[in-house]
Amino acid sequence: xxxxxxxxxxxxxxxxxxxxxxxxxxxxxxxxxxxxxxxxxxxxxxxxxxxxxxxxxxxxxxxxxxxxxxxxxxxxxxxxxxxxxxxxxxxxxxxxxxxxxxxxxxxxxxxx
Amino acid sequence: xxxxxxxxxxxxxxxxxxxxxxxxxxxxxxxxxxxxxxxxxxxxxxxxxxxxxxxxxxxxxxxxxxxxxxxxxxxxxxxxxxxxxxxxxxxxxxxxxxxxxxxxxxxxxxxxx
Numbered sequence: 001x002x003x004x005x006x007x008x009x010x011x012x013x014x015x016x017x018x019x020x021x022x023x024x025x026x027x028x029x030x031x032x033x034x035x036x037x038x039x040x041x042x043x044x045x046x047x048x049x050x051x052x053x054x055x056x057x058x059x060x061x062x063x064x065x066x067x068x069x070x071x072x073x074x075x076x077x078x079x080x081x082x083x084x085x086x087x088x089x090x091x092x093x094x095x096x097x098x099x100x101x102x103x104x105x106x107x108x109x110x111x112x
Numbered sequence: 113x114x115x116x117x118x119x120x121x122x123x124x125x126x127x128x129x130x131x132x133x134x135x136x137x138x139x140x141x142x143x144x145x146x147x148x149x150x151x152x153x154x155x156x157x158x159x160x161x162x163x164x165x166x167x168x169x170x171x172x173x174x175x176x177x178x179x180x181x182x183x184x185x186x187x188x189x190x191x192x193x194x195x196x197x198x199x200x201x202x203x204x205x206x207x208x209x210x211x212x213x214x215x216x217x218x219x220x221x222x223x224x225x
Contacts, residue, residue: 032212041218042218043118043204043217043218043219044155044202044216046214046215049212051212089154091154093212095168096168097145097160097167097168098206098211098212099145099157099168100145100147100155100204101157102147102154102155103154104152104153105153105154
C-alpha cells in the first residue's frame with residue numbers, strides 16, 4: 001500500500017525548458033512535503049519543502065505546488081539544466097517522529 | 113559545517129551474520145533516522161533516535177536495532193542477515209529548530225551473499 005506515489009519513472013526535457021515532476025499521496029495526515037534529488041552513489045540531497053498550510057513555495061529555479069484537495073504535489077524546475085539530471089524523490093511526513101514516506105522516484109534527464 | 117557521514121561505504125556479509133553501520137549527524141543536529149533503500153525503490157523508514165531513545169519505528173523486524181550516543185552519533189545493527197537485507201542504508205539527521213527537514217549521508221551499500 002503505497003502512501004506516496006510517483007507514477008512517472010522517467011522524464012526527459014530539453015535544456016532551458018521547464019521540468020514538471022509529479023507526486024500523489026493518499027494519507028490525509030501528511031502535513032509536510034519535501035523533494036530530494038539523488039545522484040548515483042550519493043545520498044539524497046534536500047531541495048525544497050512545503051507545509052500543508054501553504055500551496056506554493058519557491059526557491060530559485062525550484063517551485064513546489066501543493067493541491068491538498070487533490071492530494072497532489074508537483075516540482076517545477078525552470079530553466080532546466082543538464083546538471084539537474086538525477087533521480088527526484090517526493091517525501092511526506094506526519095506526527096512527532098517526522099518519519100519520511102518516500103515515493104519510488106522519477107529519473108529526470110535534461111538533454112543539452 | 114560537517115554534513116552527515118556514514119561508515120563503511122561498502123560492506124559484504126554472508127547470510128546469518130551480523131552487521132553494524134555507523135553514522136555521525138550533522139553539527140547541531142540531535143535527531144537521527146535510518147532508512148533502507150532497495151534497488152529501484154524509495155528509502156523506507158527503519159527507526160529514529162532522539163535523546164538516545166528510539167522515537168518511532170517503521171515496519172522492520174526486531175533484528176534491526178539501533179543506538180544513539182551522547183554526541184548524537186548512531187549505530188544500526190542488523191542480526192541474522194538475510195539476502196533481502198542487501199540494500200543502501202541511509203542515515204539522516206535533523207536539527208531541533210527544523211525537525212521536519214532531514215539531511216542525508218552518502219549511505220552504506222550492504223551486500224548479503
